[in-house]
Amino acid sequence: MGQYKIAIVNSSSFGEWFPDHLKRLEAIGPVKRFTFPNDIDGVTLANELHGYNLIISSVTPFFTKEFFEHKDELLIISRHGIGYNNVDLEAAKEKGTIVTIVPPLVERDAVAENAVANLMALVRQTVASSQAAKENRWQDRAQFMGNNLTGKTVGVIGCGNIGSRVAEILKYGFNTRLLVTDPNVDSEWVKKHQAEIVPLDELLQEADIISLNASLNETSFQILNKAAFSKMKKGVYITNTARGALIEEDALLTAIDKGIVRAAATDVMISEPALNTHPYFKNEKMLITPHTSAYTFECLEGMGDKCVTDLERMIVGKQPDTIVTPI
Structure with a gap:
């Protein structure tokens, strides 16, 4: 050679x-x-x-x-x-x-922790309230009401290497109920962590929080589409650190406008780098980070x-x- x-x-x-x-x-x-x-x-x-x-x-x-x-x-x-x-x-x-x-375990903690960090930023409106403080708008703090995570029902779509870690953090950090949709989920892991394996429709109907951690394939492409959003309870939070194409973008924005989705965070886009002209950036209920989960x-x-x-x-x-x- x-x-x-x-x-x-x-x-x-x-x-x-x-x-x-x-x-x-x-x-x-x-x-x-x-x-x-x-x-x-x-x-x-x-x-x-x-x-x-x-x-x-x-x-x-x-x-x-x-x-x-x-x-x-x-x-x-x-x-x-x-x-x-x-x-x-x-x-x-x-x-x-x-x-x-790279072996999946190398990225496991970093990506899972970012999924939860972005979720927390949504739930407690951290970015918006920080900006208000910088602008001396302390009197506006009542605008930044959030929710507790403790005791909520979390739906994890894709519970493999990273999804399982997201689930563990939310289970033991916030005493959440865990719903899992994944055809290949580890049954021993489910038993150990007292999760519930449920069909996608049941997860959509019951989850207060949805974490997308599935790999992208023909069965998961736009798994959160117009029909899926119509089945969700009002006020759900979504965090996605997997792939942008797991979500039908227009359907998500419509669900936010209708109040079905209270807020959504994504570290991934269908096309990257995404220009700030993308509709996501114009929606104040969206939190977008530039694919930094592994950083x-x-x-x-x-x-x-x-x-x-x-x-x-x-x-x-x-x-x-x-x-x-x-x-």
Whole structure:
């Protein structure tokens, strides 16, 4: 094997806080950062990355079949995250490219804690009341009435790695009742934490709070749509740290206008980065953060170390961990 060339693609955080990760990469070969539009086509992406045989990539762009058909030698795509829906795994396999992800446990606490942090900001109107204080509007504090979380009914849609942690925090931190909708939920976990496995309709009808933590697939796409919102109790809070496309955007905004949804927080958008012209930003009942759920020092250190280790193992003929390419 000749020289290795490393591309860091669409990841603004990799190496920024932990420069040792970059030094370890530079010991392997030349390193270059790339930032591409989310919708860059496969041919153009392949041409832009010509000669780079080791890639560390964020959640975008999309490495499509067309990309792999036109890409020269590519040994590995190491995802700087736990998701891989932006990579055509079958096409990668045909190319002989290994695709790896960060083990889910690395992101578990950080993402779950952010889901709860955003939820708390909604429930107690933290952002709006802080702004009022900055503007010397202490007399307006009665406008910022919130709700207790204690004793409420929480519905968790997608109770895997992160959803289960969200549920645990809310269960033991606020003595909540837990409703879970997930076809693959761990029955032992359910029993241990006294959760209730319920159909989606029942969760929608009974939950005071809904946390979206499902992976995005054909069964979960816009799982919260117009019909779903019509079944919810009035005044529900929603927090989403999973994928933007789990929610039908227009339907959510309509549900807020009708008072069905009291407020909603999302750390994810269908198209990222989302411009501030998006309708979400015009709605005072929406809290939007720029996909920062994994942005803790502990989490980013673990993510970066995993990606670098993947490449270090690859070049000495060892198999990286957490491979998602089909066998």
